[in-house]
Amino acid sequence: MTSVTLALLSARLGKRQAALEYKWMKRATSEVPLERMLARRVAGEPLQYILAEQPFGPLTIKVKPPVLIPRPETEHWTIRLAEVLNRSSARTLSVLDLGTGTGCIPLLLCNMLPAGSVHAYGIDISSEAVSLATENAALCGFSPSHDITRNSFQAFQASFLDPSFPHISLGVAPPFDLITSNPPYISWPEYMQLPHSVASYEDPKALFGGPDGLDFYHAIAKLVARKDFLNPGAVVAVEVGDGQAASVQRIFTTTAQMKTQIWLDPWQKKRTVIARR
Ligand SMILES: C[S@@+](CC[C@H](N)C(=O)[O-])C[C@H]1O[C@@H](n2cnc3c(N)ncnc32)[C@H](O)[C@@H]1O
Structure with missing residues (x-):
């Protein structure tokens, strides 16, 4: 049976990739039988959900459908952000991650910045994301x-689109020194074109950012423009979709009167907007 499934996997992924993934699945610590893992992969499920983990910098982050699988471009800018903060900041940082998913961004900052210098909070609308992020905090x-x-x-479970966010009872209170976010940013036309492995397994709430993909940037800019939301010298770092950087810069300069800068990802795409007041 395994050899038939393996042949199907080779037909889907090519011989080399199938052999590699087969090796990883055999080594996986998961309790799922190998045959079942192969069948899930043949059906198109992302490998990370099958292996139940994803490296993120030096961390191993637990992943579970439908919570978004951390992406390499997010890992890249988070590492750069930690390096910049390491050089520039001697104080304790209060960090808020909006749409935290697995918790990968704040957890990598906790790992890379000096002990006792980061107190991070993550907000997500999805209860599955909040319990996975809580589990990852313990594992890391x-x-x-x-x-x-x-x-x-x-x-914490909350929506940052809610006009009363962050309500007093939540346990997360401004001012913050650092806001991070990889918000949903897929536009409607892009959503219709997503590959099966993304659209059928990852939570649409983690992907769809409104008709033009920019809804969440408008909400974040309005939040950080509020009086007393940020400490002096605070930084806002948001990941953006391909082709969105200029629009997102404009949103932060007009709504929040912030100075902005763009960081490229490893594939030379404009991937992160950094805003400072
Ligand atoms: C693109 S995912 C990013 C997850 C994680 N930060 C990462 O980089 O892997 C966006 C996240 O935002 C969450 N989200 C969507 N709408 C939200 C809202 N209104 N308030 C809070 N979180 C929201 C989704 O559930 C999802 O976990």
């Missing part, structure tokens, strides 16, 4: 504790 060793000499990350 950054669950909240009374020990302020350690970095910490805590996830």
Whole structure:
């Protein structure tokens, strides 16, 4: 049976890739039988969901459908952001990650920045994301504790589109020193073109950013423009879709009166807008 499924996998992915993935599935610590893993992959499920983990910098992040699988471009800018902050900041940072998913962004910052210098909060509308991010905080060793000499990350369920966000009862209160976000940014026409492996497995709430893909940037810019939302010298770092960087820059300069800069991803695409007041 395995050899038939393996032949089907080779037909789908090519011989080389199929052999590699077969090796990874055999080594996986998952309790799912190998034959079942192969069948799921043949059906088009993303490999990361089958292996149940994804490397993100030095971390191993647990992944579980339908929570968005962390992408290499997000890993790239988060590492760069940590390097910049490491050089420029001597103080403790209060960090808010909007649309936290697995918690990968704040957890990598907790890992890369000095112990006791990061107290991070993540917000997500999805209960599956909040429980996975909480699990990842524990697995990576950054669950909240009374020990302020350690970095910490805590996830909460809320919508940052809600006009009353962040409500007092939430346990997350401004001002913040750093806002990070990889918000949903797929436009309607792009959503219709998504490959089966994305559209059928990852949560549409994690992908669809409104008709032109920019709804969440308008919401973030309005939030950070509020009086007392940011500490002096605060930084806002948002990931953007291909071709969106100029529009997102404009949103932050007009709505929040911030100065902006663009970072490229490893494929030379304009991927991150950095805004400072
Ligand atoms: C593109 S995913 C990013 C996940 C993670 N930060 C990453 O980079 O892998 C966007 C996330 O935003 C969440 N989201 C969508 N609408 C939201 C809202 N109104 N408020 C809070 N989170 C939201 C989704 O559930 C999803 O987890």
